[in-house]
Every structure is written in C-alpha cells, then in structure tokens.
Amino acid sequence: MIAERLSRPEPAALDAADRRIINRLQDGLPLVESPFAAVAAEIDLSEGELLYRLERLRDSGVLSRFGPMYHAERLGGGLTLAALEVPETDFERVTAAVNAFPEVAHNYRREHRLNMWFVLATETPEGIAEAIAAIEAATGLPVFNMPKQEEFHVRLHLPV
Amino acid sequence: MSRSLSITAPETQAEHRLRALLETGLPLTPRPWRTLAEQCGMSEGEVMACVQRWQDVGLIKRMGLVVRHHALGVCANAMVVWNVPDDVVGELGRRLAAEPAVTLCYRRPRRLPDWPYNLFCMIHGTRRDRVLAALDEIVERQALQAIPHRVLFSLKAYKQRGGRYTREDDSHDRRTPQPA
Numbered sequence: 001m002i003a004e005r006l007s008r009p010e011p012a013a014l015d016a017a018d019r020r021i022i023n024r025l026q027d028g029l030p031l032v033e034s035p036f037a038a039v040a041a042e043i044d045l046s047e048g049e050l051l052y053r054l055e056r057l058r059d060s061g062v063l064s065r066f067g068p069m070y071h072a073e074r075l076g077g078g079l080t081l082a083a084l085e086v087p088e089t090d091f092e093r094v095t096a097a098v099n100a101f102p103e104v105a106h107n108y109r110r111e112h113r114l115n116m117w118f119v120l121a122t123e124t125p126e127g128i129a130e131a132i133a134a135i136e137a138a139t140g141l142p143v144f145n146m147p148k149q150e151e152f153h154v155r156l157h158l159p160v
Numbered sequence: 161m162s163r164s165l166s167i168t169a170p171e172t173q174a175e176h177r178l179r180a181l182l183e184t185g186l187p188l189t190p191r192p193w194r195t196l197a198e199q200c201g202m203s204e205g206e207v208m209a210c211v212q213r214w215q216d217v218g219l220i221k222r223m224g225l226v227v228r229h230h231a232l233g234v235c236a237n238a239m240v241v242w243n244v245p246d247d248v249v250g251e252l253g254r255r256l257a258a259e260p261a262v263t264l265c266y267r268r269p270r271r272l273p274d275w276p277y278n279l280f281c282m283i284h285g286t287r288r289d290r291v292l293a294a295l296d297e298i299v300e301r302q303a304l305q306a307i308p309h310r311v312l313f314s315l316k317a318y319k320q321r322g323g324r325y326t327r328e329d330d331s332h333d334r335r336t337p338q339p340a
Contacts, residue, residue, distance in 0.1 A: 028222035031212055033204065034190055035223075051188050058188070065226035067185040068211075071218055081268065083275075099319045107319040110239060110312040114275065117239070117312075118319070144271045146280075150250065152257035152265040 014062070017045060021053055025066070078128040079121050080147040083114040084139065091115075097138045103131040114144060174202050175210055182211075186223060236288040237314040240295060241277035242307050243270075249279055255302055256281050261294040277310065288313060 014022070020043040029035045040050040057063045086094045091109075098104055098118060107118040120131050132143045171179075177200040187195040193211070194204040202210070214220040244252050249267055256279070257265040264282040285291040292311070299305060 022225065022227060025225045026227070028224045029186070031208055031215070031223070033193065033208070035192065036188075036190060047190060051190070055188050058185070061228055063225050064228040065185065066188075066224075068182050068214075068223055069221040069226075070183075071221055081266075081280075085274075095318050104319060107317070108237070108314040109316040109318065110314050112310065112312045144275060146268040146271065146275075148266040148268055150253065150267040152253035152267070154257045154262055154265055 017043075017049075018053060018057060018062075021045075021050060021057070022062075025054075076125075077121060077123050078125040079119070080128050080145055081117065081119055082132065082135075082146065083118075083144040084116040084141050085114050086116045086139075086141065094139050094141065098135060100138075101131060101135060103127065174200050174206075178202065178207060178210060179214075236285045236291045238283045238285075238288075238291045238295070239312040239314070240281050240283060240309060241312065242279040242281075242304075242309045243276045244279045244307055246278070252302075252304075252307070253279055256298070259298050259302075261285075261291075261298065276308070 024039060024043050030038050032038055034047070036050050036054075037047040040047045043050075045053075054063075054066065058066055084094065084098070094116065095107070098116065099107055101120075103120045103122050105119040105121045107116065109115055110117050120128055122128050122131055128145070128147070132145055136143050178196060181196055181199055186192050189195045191204065193207045196202075197204045197207045200207070211220065211223075215222070242252070253265055253267055256262050261283050262281045263284055264280075266280045267278060268280055270276050270278050283291050283294055285294065291313075295311065299309075
C-alpha cells in the first residue's frame with residue numbers, strides 16, 4: 001500500500017460493454033437474490049459475462065471498490081480532508097510517512113503551496129485528532145484539517 | 161456522535177462480521193448475499209434484510225462501484241476552491257452541485273491566513289484544458305467572476321482506497337454506541 005503508485009498508469013482499454021457496466025453500476029445494485037442477473041438483463045449481457053467483466057475490471061484496478069458506499073459519520077466514524085505544505089526536498093519521506101497510516105484513505109499531490117492533500121477515515125470521531133497529532137509527529141509538519149461542514153449533493157455519476 | 165447507530169437495534173456479532181466482510185467488497189458470485197451469509201453465519205434472507213435496514217437508516221448510501229479515475233485515463237482531477245462570503249456559501253454550494261461537471265461539493269472551514277477558501281468542488285476530466293473550459297463555463301453561467309477561486313490539479317495519486325471503518329478483529333463492544 002505504501003509503495004502504491006497510481007500516478008500514470010496506462011489508461012485501461014474499456015469496450016462498450018465495460019462502459020455500460022460501469023455507468024449502470026454507478027447507480028447502485030438492486031437488493032435482490034440475484035442482483036447481477038438483474039443488472040445483466042438491463043444492459044444486454046449474460047450474468048456470467050457481467051461477473052467475468054466485473055472481476056477483470058476489479059483486478060485490473062479500474063474499480064477501486066465494488067460494494068457498499070458508507071456514510072462514515074453515521075457509522076460512528078470520523079472523516080476529514082487534510083493538507084500539508086511539504087518541502088520539495090522532503091516529499092518522498094513525507095509521502096511514505098503519511099501513507100504508512102492506515103487512516104489515510106487517499107493522498108494526492110496538488111498544485112499549491114499546500115501540496116499534499118489526503119483523506120483521513122477513522123473508526124471514531126476522536127480518532128481524527130489522534131491521527132492528525134500522530135501525522136504531525138511523524139512528519140514534523142503542521143496538518144491543516146478541513147472537515148466538511150456541509151455537503152451539497154450532486155448526482156454521483158462519472159460517465160465513462 | 162454515533163447518532164444513527166443508536167436508532168438501529170444493537171448490532172449482533174454476525175452483523176458486525178457482515179459489515180466487515182462487506183467493506184472488502186461485494187462477492188462477485190451469482191448469489192452474493194448467500195455467499196456472505198455462509199461466511200458470517202446468517203441466512204441469505206437475514207443478510208438482505210440487514211443490508212436493507214442499513215440502507216434505510218443511511219449507514220450505507222448504496223451498493224455501487226467506485227471508479228479509479230486514473231486507471232481510466234481521467235487524469236485531470238481538479239479541486240476547485242472558492243472564497244465565498246459566509247452568507248452566500250450555502251446558496252452557491254447548491255448551485256455548483258447542480259452543475260453537471262461538478263462531481264463533489266463541500267463547505268469546509270477556512271484556515272487563515274494560509275487558506276482562505278471555504279467551498280470545495282471537484283471536476284474530473286480526461287484532459288486539463290477540458291476541465292478548465294468546463295470551469296470557465298461554470299464561472300460564466302453562475303456569474304462568479306467576483307468570487308476568488310483557485311484550481312488545484314492533482315499531479316500524482318499516492319494512495320487511493322475506500323475507507324475502512326470496521327475492523328474484523330474488533331470486539332463488538334468497541335462499536336456499541338455510548339449512552340447519550
């Protein structure tokens with residue numbers, strides 16, 4: 001996980017059926033005994049082909065996740081977006097230090113003085129402050145904590 | 161704190177195990193609920209009822225997939241941040257969220273003096289110039305020329321995975337909601 005580099009992978013080759021699958025499943029899976037058969041029928045595939053393609057998409061890294069989308073806060077967990085101003089010369093060390101924390105779910109380098117942005121997900125709301133303190137200790141840098149105060153709902157769908 | 165947990169029945173060991181299993185993803189089998197049921201000692205019907213209940217109370221938003229943008233060549237992932245007067249941030253947030261190009265939109269705290277921006281939205285695209293063109297259109301359409309904003313493209317993704325909120329080896333007690 002720590003050494004994971006997702007910077008510039010070759011874009012996956014998706015055919016029309018893969019795109020139908022991804023676009024359809026971004027809207028969710030029906031809660032029925034044979035959900036894949038139901039979805040396959042909707043998008044003109046067999047159940048076996050849908051499952052085979054999903055497995056391939058998952059294994060090739062196109063899908064980072066196939067399963068429940070949780071409401072972290074409602075699970076009693078903590079979630080926040082945080083940023084660091086990392087000196088260029090120290091970027092590699094700080095990246096390794098930050099990614100070593102299991103609470104770090106996403107970590108992106110971005111174009112700004114605050115150049116490292118990561119999502120923290122913890123089991124309890126108090127866990128956020130603990131994780132931030134630990135990251136500050138490990139990196140020697142102040143963490144800018146920017147938890148969401150209000151979510152404006154979008155239709156979560158990225159057509160591919 | 162664990163507000164919504166308190167409106168559900170206390171979670172059984174089997175349910176806790178189901179949630180931990182689900183976090184690793186849904187089994188890609190013709191009867192995924194039955195596969196999960198076998199793994200956590202419940203019946204297929206119990207698993208489905210449990211997932212339905214979690215959806216009803218909002219613990220689970222939906223069953224779906226998350227696309228790893230970079231793997232699809234969606235490399236231009238722009239976080240657009242705005243410094244919006246507090247009295248209009250809610251209204252502008254709703255307007256931005258309604259824009260088709262916007263995939264996420266949140267109000268977050270400013271961190272002065274380093275960070276004056278209080279409204280965050282994401283725009284994804286296959287190319288940087290298209291993302292910027294989409295942003296220009298939004299600024300134009302929503303008449304946001306006077307609102308200071310910055311575009312922070314992602315240069316590199318160092319880590320991308322779903323959150324883990326349940327530890328499989330957790331004792332059940334740790335997740336029991338505390339009395340208010």
